[in-house]
Amino acid sequence: MSSQPSLRRRYLSDPAFKFFKKVLPPLSETEREAMEAGSVWWDGELFAGNPDWRTLLQYPKPRLSEEEQAFVDNQLETLLDMLDDFDIVQQRKDLPPEVWAYLKKEKFFSLIISKEFGGLAFSAYANSTIVSKIATRSLSAAVTVMVPNSLGPGELLTHYGTDAQKNYWLPRLANGEDVPCFALTGPEAGSDAGSIPDKGVVCMGKFNGEDVLGIRLTWNKRYITLAPVATVLGLAFKLDDPDGLIGDTENLGITCALIPADHEGVEIGERHNPLGLAFMNGPTRGEDVFIPMDWVIGGQDYVGKGWRMLVECLSAGRGISLPALGTAVGHLAARTTGAYSYVRKQFGMNIGKFEGVAEALGRIGGYTYMLEAARTLTTTSLDMHEKPGIVTAIAKYHMTELARTILNDSMDIHSGRAIQLGPLNYIGHHYFGMPVAITVEGANILTRNLMIFGQGATRCHPYVLKEMEAAANTDDNKGAEEFDALLIKHISFATKNVFKSFGNAFTRSRFNHSPVSGETADYYRQLSRMSRALAVTADVSMLTLGGELKRREMISARLGDVLSNLYLASAVLKRFEDEGRQQSDLPLVHYSLQHCLNKCAIAFDGAFNNFPRKGVGSSLRALLFPLGMHFKAPSDDVAVEIANLLMTPGAHRERLTHLCYVGNKETDPVAIMERAFEAMQSIRPIEKKMAVAAKNGQIARKGPLADRLAQALEQNVLTEDEIEQVKKADALRSKAIQVDNFDPSWFAPADTASAGKGKKGKAA
Incomplete structure (x- = not known):
């Protein structure tokens, strides 16, 4: 028996050890520090090919403490009421002095500083919630608040400062004396x-x-x-x-x-x-x-x-602040675009009933559900005192990119209503602002192409980083001995994944475990299949490409997309369970999960088609997907269901858009749209009466509303009270679809038209 390990070393491990030394990508000092600084969390489960879904569902549910909830209900609501984004961006080009003073006084800049030094010591979830709500009102204000609570002096001092530095600086940062x-x-x-x-x-x-x-x-x-x-x-x-x-x-x-x-x-x-x-x-x-x-x-x-x-603290910015901005865009766009799609009419019909608009609305709703799910799962990891660099990179990249798509769809639906800047425009500044989030804390192109899989393949794999460390050991004998033990485990790991992946292909994953029953059960099984396929593909990629994998950014990016969409899908499943399996949310859940599985399939397909080693891609395809990839994009029917959800008031809509600030003032732009939406919803029964009367020839199908209402009264189709209700609703509708215009002096040079510079636009 004693000869077996030596034979294994001689004919298997030692040759493999020498091969690994040649082909595995060397770790630079900065890469090593980055990997050692972070932690592996749920991303490790997904990368290993056999995710334990019970572990995911047992993670804590995100909740605000009583103190955090009180701050959101009081100080945050007061701040939101103070903000006028048009005034901030177009006129002052700065926050008003009273807003700066309020931010300092109420410790908005010290959400992460401990109470010992006068800060609020809020959770990552609370920090994210506060930034998200502010961002639905004003991106400029949100960025101002998020930066001191992200990578910066407060974070660095808290973790690394000397006692003297903490005692001097943190109280001054907490009370706003220093910015x-x-x-x-x-x-x-x-x-x-x-x-x-x-x-x-x-x-x-x-x-x-x-x-x-x-x-x-x-x-x-x-x-x-x-x-x-x-x-x-x-x-x-x-x-x-x-x-x-x-x-x-x-x-x-x-x-x-x-x-x-x-x-x-x-x-x-x-x-x-x-x-x-x-x-x-x-x-x-x-x-x-x-x-x-x-x-x-x-x-x-x-x-x-x-x-x-810096690497240790960057996770906060990537995992809290920028994903919060992306989520805010989803909440704002879903609420306002759904309302606008019902309020705005063309050819006598709500524009949301047109299938082209419904398709974009479905995407907005599905992506928004996914964004909120990813926000809460990512902050959960940070509140568990993890530092998951790969998870936060996934959140930063995909959540800002999803927000960009949502904004494009929202702009398309609002059309002219969105491109004219003014006090009534609640989406325009966000359209300008999202590229900022996409650029900072690591440009998105590099985050996708280099970091998510490039580091994830090494950091999250259960054996590769340890094997690299063994290969880098200056004592070759000791390194080879460590490598031998790891290699046997790695071979067993890879073999199991290969056989299970091949079996999944012919059984449609029906024998994979699901922790739940019902409509979402099969998603767990299919995601497990994708996870195993990723594990096999990652092993083959590292084995055949070695250090070259670093330079093959397009392959790396596609495999990173698989890992990312597995994470996003996990977040959706977790949210659905955490919120009590709300049946009205199922269209959103189906859309999100079908989207993620489809994106995984597209990424695999691209990787196999473009694999740089001849025959490797086609072999992987034959092994992992021998019967083809049957993961379709979300269906039109699901998109239409979501569009109808966004155009229908109720608990489901509140749940989907709960971070969106509406406001109570007559001039609040979101409130203007919301009041029109509610009013138009209230007259649905009346509009149905009018539609029946038009069909019966009692009133005209088209023409000025006043004329048609007069006909309805004359024909006893509507009462005077109903006609008055329609007129009030239509007045609100008319106000909500207007855009701003300005006196010509607004556009004149400041030195010749200082008087006109302060004039607000008028709705037209």
Whole structure:
């Protein structure tokens, strides 16, 4: 028996070990730190090929605490009532002073700071909910609130700051005395943050009249949100120690420091113009600026550890803030576009009854359900104190892209109503703003092509990262021994997935486990099949392509799409169970899950068709999908069902769009549409009477409404009370479909028409 392991080593493990050393992609130091910083969560289950659905359903249900709910019901509602997005974006190009003061006073900038330092210490779910609701009212205000609660001084100090730094800065950030920003991105370093050219040199210098150990800094940053108004600047830079003042290493790596904005040499205050939105965003620069060593976040002990600090904290921005903006777009568009599709009429019919409009409405509703599901599942992971870098990358990329599609559909349906900016337009600024969310925290193209599968294949796989570490072991004997044990497990893992995948193809997955019964049961089975197919394809891809897989971004992106859609589908199933299996939500659930399965099939098809090794793609197709891919896009019938749901008031509509702020003022644009929608719904029985009368020849089918109502009264089709009700509803409808126009002075240069600049548009 003792000879078997040695024979296995000799003829299997050791040759494989040498092969792996050659073909597996080497891990750079920044990649290693990124993978070690994150954690594997539900994405690991999906990648391993045998997801335990009971684990998913047992994750905590997202809930606001009593304190968080009270804040949402009171402080948040007060803030939303204060916001006028047209005034903010088109006139002031800034938040009003009273809004800035309220944000500081009520601690909107300290949602993540602990109570010990005067913050609110809210959950990730509460943080996301607050940002989402604000974003349905004003993206500019939402971005202003989300940035201090995302990657920035507050987050970094909380995790890494010295006691002295925490005690000084966190209370000031919590009460709004200081406004923070964090400068990472520069002209030569965007998504590739590891290549930042900004430099610091360890040296002695003067500070407060004394010679102290410190850093001389030069930097040039851009796209920094809140920089124009910040009082404290967080800064990431590369640090060198050429004179060996703090150790034997010259190139110390990325370091983060906290610098008062009024410190000598700090240039701050200029603004960018992010597609016309009004949140504060601008550059910051400094040349040969000396700072003391104790301004490094975490002190001297954290010199060179900035990259790991940033990677660990980036999950918050990717998993909370930007997905919150995407979700907000869904809630806003679903509520308003559904209402508009009922209120607006063409050819005597609600435009939502036209199949072309219904198709887009169905997509809006289905995607919105998916967005809210992904938002709540992703924040659940963060509230479980996970740091799932792959999950948050999936959320950031797909939720902003889904929001972009929703906005396009909403713009198409609203047509001219959406393209004329003015106080009545509730969707236009969001259309301009979504590319901002798509660009920041890692550009979406790179997130999809490099990160989701590129890191996920290594990080989430149960064996590959450990095998890579074994292959990188400088002690070859020890590395080979570790590799041998891992390889046997890996072979067993891969073999099971291959046989189960092949069996799934011929049984239509009917023997896969589902934790529930009913209409959603088969989705669990089919998603398990897709998960196994992904595991097999990932193993084959890494084996045949090795380090080349990094450069094959299109293949990597498609396999990442499979993982992403498995995650989105998981979120939908979890939401449906968490909310009590609401039967009225089933069309939304069916649409979302059919969409995800179809996208998985399309991604597999693209990967197999374009696999760079001859014959590998066709072999995978024959193995995993020998009878073809029978996963169709959502049906027209489901889309029409959803369109009707969005055009019908009720609990289902409230549940789908509960984050959308409506407002109570006469001038609130969403409220104007909502009042018209409710009024038109209230006269449905009356309109049916008129339709029957027109069919019977008692009143005209077409013509001015006033004439037709007069005929209806004369023919005793309607009572005077019913006619009055129709007139009131039609007046609200007419107001809701108008667009704004402006006095010509509005468009004149500011120096010649300052008086006209403050005039609001008039509905026309």
